[in-house]
Amino acid sequence: MKFDRSSGILLHITSLPSPYGIGDMGPTAYEFIDFLNNAGQRFWQILPLNPTEYHLGNSPYSSPSAFAGNILLISPELLFKEGYLTKSDLKHNFQFLQDRVAFAEVIKFKKSLLEKAWNKFRAGKNSHKPFQRFCEKNKSWLEDYALFMAVKAHLNHKGWMDWPEELRDRKPTALKKLKEELEENIEKEKFLQFLFFSQWQNLIGHAREKNIRFIGDIPFYVSYDSADCWANAKYFKLDKQKKPVSVSGVPPDYFSETGQLWGTPIYDWHTLQKDNFNWWMLRVRQNMLLFDILRFDHFRAFSAYWDVPAGDDTAINGRWQKTPGNAFFKTIKEVYPDLPFIAEDLGLLDEGVHKLRDRFELPGMKVLQFAFGDNMATNPYIPHNHHSNNVVYTGTHDNNTVCGWFQHISKQEKKRLSAYLGRRLTHNNIAELFQRMCLMSVADLVIIPMQDILGLGGEAIMNRPGTASDNWRWRMAPGQLTSALELKLKSLNAIYGR
Template sequence: MQTRRSGILLHITSLPSHYGIGDFGPEAYRFVDFLAASGQSVWQVLPLEPTSSFCGNSPYCTHSAFAGNPLLISPDLLVQEGFLDSSDVAGQPVFDNERVDFDRVYPLKYHLLQKAFEKFAGRQEMDYEFNRFCEANADWLDDYALFISCKRNFHGAGWNDWPVELRDRHEPALQEWQGKLSRKVVAAKFFQYLFARQWTALRKYCREKNIQIMGDIPIYVSLDSADVWAHPQIFKLNEEKRPNFVAGVPPDYFSSTGQLWGNPVYNWDVLQSRRYDWWIKRIEHNLDLFDMIRLDHFRGFVGYWEVPAGESTAVNGEWMAVPARDFFDTLLRRFPYLPVIAEDLGTITPDVRETMLAYGFAGMKLLLFAFGDDLATNPYVLHNHTQNSVVYTGTHDNNTVKGWFAKEASESDKDRLYRYLGRSVDEENIHWELVRLAMMSVAATAIIPIQDVLGLGENARMNLPAAVHGNWSWRLKGDLLTAECEQRLLEMTRTYGRI
């Protein structure tokens, strides 16, 4: 974590492909080649768990904290591996190569996956690798496969609206529905097997190219998830399995009513009494997937904002303490080397800083936040960075550098930026100037969203947190990764000692 290096932020769904959404197929390997050729050694991705249209296709709102997103499975690789025939993928519809049309992608991808399952179904009991995968992952896979099969059977209804016996996981009801939906349950497991198989191969290729992968763990899980259904006791729920309290953040400079996220909050007393077994399994699972992990909303591991269920805003909440030291001590006993990046953006209190310092967790520095009227003391400006941190131009929640400069930066912000750089810049070269600042930083790791490497405008931003629709859909056009771009990034990476 202290090695001087740099990398690119690009989510899998944004990769080019013929199927309307990025996947683990040939373009993912091509992108790894681009990373290696341009001197990068880190590929940061967003959460890989299943998404749904109900949550606006956000990778931070998912039906499982452990399962992989079947949309990321490559049909082209399924043909190479013999799970599909070439005729199965012939004659596919033409998709927009700049946006993911999730409403069209979901049915196409699941149609192809179902075809693969039909070819496989007759030999599942004899397939050693599949059965070994199911056995090795049974502690989460069995619950997830039954959960997602029941959810489809009940036409998408949330698990707390299922028949009471099934909602409350009475053993006879579980056995009954396991039998009724046995084929769908096996199919769900098979899709997870394909996901793991392709991801493992891609990660192996990354290692061969000396590329490490940074994953992302959202602190909270969705109410309508296999995790809450299977482990209701570790969340603050009532007798009907609905939240007593939900997560959010309090009012601040940016919002007079705070943010009401709606996720169920953890019952940390129960987690502590169980020695954080669920969290240990979650961390272990992610360390099997990634080389390092970013903990989203890190301040929630020290203290979190709890809002009574039914409130329309986050105003009437309360700060609740978390046994942070006991929790992280327990994690470190299980994982002596814990490669964690703490998402510490926003208003961070001293106890959060003390926890990060005590455990040596790297924080985040965003250059888009650096040029306010507190320039000299701003923690995000270059001269206030520390080695144990990760510097970004921006993240998936921000505008692109070019979009920020054109639409969001005030004239005063620009003036401070010019004075810091020692010269004026314009919209056409601002992205390379901030990339250069990130590379110059003393921070051990520099991560640049691919949009900022390419100098793309606000239409290329990944997420606008205030927007309900249109997020998470940006796609990279493959012809933008030119030899010229590769060489310029390589030279800058070499100049600032990040090779």
């Protein structure tokens, strides 16, 4: 995928301002698209849109489905305009925070609204042809997902591995009986997905009118307790009792001395390849309906993945296993010849990862926060070593903000950074200097996290890898998107030819 010289902003939907405790697909999302257009930007990068779960820390990378949408992102204002809610339904007594998502309160409030919308819909659903068309079009994943969610609720939210054996193993007679018993709840889950995808498609339409393109993110792994693993168990390394034989993670790295133990099941790549990667292809197609460009998270695992024995407490004892990445991307190229993808090629890489990325000419990522160590002159992340087919970031959702990072780096690193820029560095100028370094890069595409555009500190971190709580909560405050900021961003793009 080749980009024109351009720029964009990284901001997840949940981080938008809204009166309902969490950013959603309502008016402020449309306003942000207008802001991007007026500021000379061409891309809006977001995190995965899949459902999140409170007990898993609300991470968009830990979901019960790789296909479904996050119903917390459904806009109450748009539900009112669509006739599913009344004006009085939008009133509430919750004291939502402006700068943080209070997920427990948001979940309670949003689900009460969605229940009202479902009850309103149910009265006249026989004439609702768009819903019926949606169900038919998305049958390949929607049937299993809706059944999965309905059964979980029916069984007090137990994981599918703890369901009665006949349900765990998807015995046809047991499934048929529950489908009949839970018919209304299954239909409700489908309806909520209909609402999500309807609102998202309308938002995409507005973005395209404003010449803004979405960059989405597809996690490499899926959660064990997911509709995907339950319905497609043969594609994962599970034993006869459907328990993982080994789990995912990464070895010790920049973020953790003991590695990161993600704990999701490992793919059975032999079976996937034998089926021509059909499940993965369906997943990519689903994401390409939502986004214009897709970032493959943890790209290095398409070359080799870190296989950790199930039951280990850390990722230290894992080992590298080869992945048929070449065959996988050849298969994708048959459907998407332009390969509209970005490779998240960060972490511990080897020659195999570089060869796979370059063989398919996928743009790789350069993160400036990684550029100023001891090997600064030869560091691949430093601006003078960038290439046109790179996507440059000040940082990602897994990094501190530039201001927060600057506060914690060593004196030696600050000295190297100051020498490189030929400037005296302060907390007040570091974010803009990093933004300018990105924009002046020869890389065709630059993406700046919104926190760094606003010059925010460590309080605005989106995610701290290796920690399980207080992540994914940061929100932009109302009023921070000003006409002055639009003008500044547009002017910087003009200076650096973007």
